[in-house]
Amino acid sequence: MSEKRLRLIILLAVAQIFGAAATHAQTQLTPGSFKAYAPEAMEPRVSDFSGKPVPRYASLRHGTVNGRSGPSLDYPIRWTYERAGLPVVIIRESQDWRKIRDPQGDEVWVNKSQLAAERTAITTDTGSIFREANPRSAYIARFQAGAVLALGDCDGAWCKVEAEGHKGYVRRAQLWGIDPLTAPPEIH
Known part of the structure; x- marks a missing residue:
């Protein structure tokens, strides 16, 4: 095998490895x-x-x-x-x-x-879904960081969520995907 051909094969193998990576x-x-x-x-x-x-x-x-x-x-x-x-x-x-x-x-x-x-949100830490928007209310489910929740309305420090049939409230600070994005300009 010629040296030129060997270099081409090595170059293609390296490109394939880095492309897959x-x-x-x-x-x-x-x-x-x-x-x-x-x-x-x-x-x-x-x-x-x-x-x-x-x-x-x-x-x-x-x-x-x-x-x-x-x-x-x-x-x-x-x-x-x-x-x-x-x-x-x-x-x-x-x-x-x-x-x-x-x-x-x-x-x-x-x-x-x-x-x-x-609309969904993802949890940023471990926590609980509470029955009411109150940390003293009973929790109905626990979650790990990275749990995806269906998102309802957010009011103050709490958001209404649903996950695997569990409906309740999660602290807003524990969710990614809920903060308002800058409002679009009005169309006239």
Whole structure:
């Protein structure tokens, strides 16, 4: 085998190894790993593509969602999310693709069909779902950091949630995906 051919084979093998290493499954979330909701300097606006405000919350529709480095199937997969319901922030849009920011601050593009409008939140620490919006009320379920909860209304320090048939209240400070994003400009 020629030296030139051997170098090419080694180069291809190295490229394949590093290409495969760039794709990760993102399933573990730990306390302290949660990041800000949207980039600091982001100006709110109404999207020309969806007519909805950007940034805004959404959730992952399926148990496996590929996040790409750009807005088409031609771009490589950067993340494979394995968490239906994971709350994300849509920070940019194209015709069929949405750039999202996940709870850990990673930004990738996903096809709009992979997102749901249902609001969810993710717990940032261990805690309890209480029967009433009061820490002295009985708790009806306990959760670990990273639990995905269906989100209802938030009032003051508490949010109404549901998880696996348990309906109750969780302290707002224990949730990611609930803080208001800057309001979009009014359309006249």
